[in-house]
Structure formats: structure tokens, C-alpha cells
Amino acid sequence: MSASEPAEGRQGQPLYTSAERARRDATKWTLVQGILAPIQFLAFAISLCLVVNYLLNGAGLAAATMSVVVKTFLLYAIMITGAIWEKVVFGRYLFAPAFFWEDVVSMVVMFLHTAYVVMWLAGWGTPVEQMWMALAAYASYAVNALQFLLKFQAAKKTSADSEDDASTLLGARGVLDT
Template identity: 60%
Template sequence: MTLQAPPKASPGLLYTPEQRARRDASIWTLVQGVLAPAQFLVFLVSLGLVLRYLWTGEGYALATWSILIKTGFLYLIMVTGAIWEKIVFGQYLFAHAFFWEDVFSFAVIALHTAYLWALFTAAFSPQGLMILALAAYAAYAINATQFLLKLRAARLQSAALSEVPA
């Protein structure tokens, strides 16, 4: 089975006018707008704690808790993002406008979930766990960049549409 992007609803546009109206009217847009920067803040704090542990050998428990909190945010934003996609695009995931972001999100989730598995099964040493967390965080940073670029494109599209005379 191969994964293919669904056909575009409107070539060259991120949102159709109907999708844009649903996006703007949805409470889930606000939820995503709050969760995304909150998750990023948790990521930055956790990244610092993980790097501190790897550098000094101190703070393992704090770093571990921060990774668990970051992973919780990731799962929460994935579920609420799927609901948002359903409302805006009519499908829970892999809508054309966010297809590649969603594909990469699954890699991010897989790495975070692998960390949970390794932690709870004691499959890795503490240092190995932190390195796995860094791999998950690197994937998250790439995925966050994808979404930021998409947000920028949406803003540019909205600005361009608002400048078009009626």
C-alpha cells in the first residue's frame, strides 16, 4: 500500500473559501494556536534539561519528566489537530494541504513512542534514552518548521485574498 496525497480541492491555494471560513470559525483553530507554542516552550525547557543531563550527568529524573510532559503535549496536539483537520478539510488526517506535515508527524510520534517504550521496558541506559529523546526532538523541530512554513503560507494567502478587489 502506498501513501498518496489526496487531490487538491483548489489548485494553488492552501484553503478553499469554505475551508478558510471553517478554519476561522472553529474553536480548534484557537486550541491549536495555544497548544503549539506551549508545546514549543515545553520542548525548549526539556531540550535544555536533556542536554544538561548529557553534559553533566545530573538531573536525570527532571529530564525524564520533561520528556514525558513533552510527549503528552505531542499526543494532545496530534489528536486535537486531527479534529481540526476533520472540521476544516473533512478528514481526520492527510488532508492535501497538510499531507506531508502529517506524514512527518507520524515519524515524530513514532520516535517519542519509542522513547516511552524504551523507558518503561528499561531497554536503554539513561544516556541511550536521552539520545533517543534528542532524535525525537530533532524530528519534532523539523516538523514544527514544516507547520510554521505552512502557517506563513496561510497568512500570505489570506493577505493576498484580502487585497483582491471584490
């Protein structure tokens, strides 16, 4: 399968091969991702409220700004550790076929968050324009988070299906296995 094919190009196949699943389960980077992802989401939720509050009320610019910077820092942390995780599990730092489209959207997310930080540091645009850039970054993050949630839900389902198949001889279902 080429890198340009989406993970769905492996239709009928589980997200992970047995070797990839073993590497995923053995690496500390899986735990790191499992810790960073909810922390980043919490930072996103808090920051989103602060940014929207600033845009609606014109108050709380410093808090909104710092919250976006913290969210961006967490994004970089999860992207770097995620690339390491992908290398350990799939043998490449980014764009492994199983996560190709998630990684493509992640690049958009990184670009927009970085654009916000550059705007803020360089003083480009008004604070309102900067916050709109943050909202664009957050919209892309929400799409990307949904991609990953759907991917992991599918992986969990195929993993459960594989365990069900493994519990029967050669995956065959008998009359009592309904």
C-alpha cells in the same frame, strides 16, 4: 488531487478554499491548536535544555525524564486535537492534501516520542541511550514545527494576497493600485 500529492500540488491555489477557511475560523479547535502549539514549543525548549544538560553533565536525569514525558503528553494532545481540527476543516482526520507532508513527518515524530516512552517504561537501554532517543524525537519535532511554520506563513501570505485581490474589482489592479 490524490492523498499522495503534497500540498504544493495545489500550486497557485490558496492553502484553504473559502469554505475551508470559514470552517477553520468557526471551529474552537483552531484556538485549541493556537494555545497548545506554543505551550508544546516551550516544553520542548525547556526539555531540550534538561536533556542536553544530562547528556553533558550526567546530572538531572529525573528532571530530564519527566520533561520528555510532559513534552510527549503535550504532543499527543496536539496531535489528537489537530486530527479533530483537520476533520472539521478538511473532512478527514489526517493526511488531508493541504497538510499531507506535515502529517507524514508528524507520524515520525509520534513514533520517536512513543519509542522514548516505551524505552523508559520498559527499562530498555541506558538512560543515556534513552536521552539520545529523546534527542532524535526532538530533532524530528523541530523539522515538523518548521514545516508548520512555513505552511502557516504561506497561508498568511496567500490570505493577504486574496484580501488585496478582493479589494479591487474582479481582482484587477489599476494604475493607482501600485
